[in-house]
Amino acid sequence: MKPQTVNTPSPHIEVPPHPQWPMLSPAEREALREHIKQLMRERDAVLVAHYYVDGELQSLAEETGGCVADSLEMARFGARSDARTLVVCGVRFMGETAKILNPEKTVLMPDLGATCSLDEGCPAEAFSAFCDQHPDRTVVVYANTSAEVKARADWTVTSGIALDIVRHLHERGEKILWAPDKHLGRYVQRQTGADILLWDGSCVVHEEFKGFALERLRRLHPEAAVLVHPESPDEVVSQADVVGSTTALIKAVKELPNEEFIVATDDGIFWKMQQAAPGKKLISAPTAGEGATCESCAHCPWMAMNALHNLETALREGRGEIHIDEAVRQRAVVSIQRMLDFAERRG
Ligand code: SF4
Numbered sequence: 001m002k003p004q005t006v007n008t009p010s011p012h013i014e015v016p017p018h019p020q021w022p023m024l025s026p027a028e029r030e031a032l033r034e035h036i037k038q039l040m041r042e043r044d045a046v047l048v049a050h051y052y053v054d055g056e057l058q059s060l061a062e063e064t065g066g067c068v069a070d071s072l073e074m075a076r077f078g079a080r081s082d083a084r085t086l087v088v089c090g091v092r093f094m095g096e097t098a099k100i101l102n103p104e105k106t107v108l109m110p111d112l113g114a115t116c117s118l119d120e121g122c123p124a125e126a127f128s129a130f131c132d133q134h135p136d137r138t139v140v141v142y143a144n145t146s147a148e149v150k151a152r153a154d155w156t157v158t159s160g161i162a163l164d165i166v167r168h169l170h171e172r173g174e175k176i177l178w179a180p181d182k183h184l185g186r187y188v189q190r191q192t193g194a195d196i197l198l199w200d201g202s203c204v205v206h207e208e209f210k211g212f213a214l215e216r217l218r219r220l221h222p223e224a225a226v227l228v229h230p231e232s233p234d235e236v237v238s239q240a241d242v243v244g245s246t247t248a249l250i251k252a253v254k255e256l257p258n259e260e261f262i263v264a265t266d267d268g269i270f271w272k273m274q275q276a277a278p279g280k281k282l283i284s285a286p287t288a289g290e291g292a293t294c295e296s297c298a299h300c301p302w303m304a305m306n307a308l309h310n311l312e313t314a315l316r317e318g319r320g321e322i323h324i325d326e327a328v329r330q331r332a333v334v335s336i337q338r339m340l341d342f343a344e345r346r347g
Pocket of ligand 1: 091115116117118144203204205206231266300301302303
């Protein structure tokens with residue numbers, strides 16, 4: 001069965017330039033890190049960082065007892081943590097998920113403007129109208145969506161658990177409405193055989209990975225294993241040795257015997273891959289890079305909005321706090337909790 005993509009309204013997405021952060025001397029950098037740690041103690045705060053943010057933030061999260069993870073594990077960690085304040089270094093939907101699951105906690109982000117093209121490309125009102133047109137379908141949304149979109153969904157999924165959940169729904173005979181990433185949706189459809197209707201969204205970073213250029217690069221590195229995140233286009237996914245979530249790709253670098261890897265996902269992940277398998281060579285999969293726009297450098301411009309500088313400001317001034325309407329939160333938590341319960345049962 002082929003998935004059906006519906007041409008849904010596609011709002012213009014303003015992709016920001018990569019921010020330029022002031023250069024710090026080693027001494028200044030160390031002083032800033034110590035100051036941040038002090039502020040975290042004062043606020044009883046813990047850092048929850050995504051694999052795509054700067055390595056500096058990932059190392060700080062690890063040093064201070066926080067977590068560096070994919071969005072599923074970030075959500076689970078936030079829910080388990082005893083800290084009064086969660087500081088989410090990532091993009092806005094991750095901060096919102098933390099708040100939805102932990103309404104009693106303060107959730108701060110270094111920059112509330114750090115959004116995601118998938119989230120931006122799926123406005124709640126248009127999405128809700130799309131759902132209304134297909135009442136016979138179970139609504140499954142990717143985690144990269146707003147609280148309002150999650151509130152309209154039956155299930156929220158991350159790339160780490162999407163296959164298992166859709167397979168489960170398919171076995172129960174349910175037809176699915178999937179949003180917003182059409183590439184991930186197609187991949188899930190091919191793997192599960194489920195009847196899926198797709199929203200027409202994509203990630204501006206993964207969309208840039210190019211199939212033809214990847215073929216050339218593979219010829220130059222015939223021993224390299226190709227690791228691909230399923231948000232990438234079909235012609236890139238079809239060349240992969242491993243397709244999986246960020247966590248699955250890090251595991252592959254560690255466990256596969258290859259010494260070289262071509263990686264098609266945000267290159268922020270290299271910090272964790274290098275830590276997991278020191279000495280192995282990591283090569284970014286080709287993007288439309290020669291054009292050198294901010295969409296074509298294998299690094300998400302919104303993830304790049306997280307840095308030591310604005311993390312310090314958020315902690316010092318309590319800036320960047322996430323607030324969610326309580327009625328929306330109560331509906332959104334149902335679709336997220338379904339996923340977490342499913343993950344718990346799956347082990
Ligand atoms: S890399 Fe893509 S999916 Fe991830 S946050 Fe950036 S725009 Fe969104």
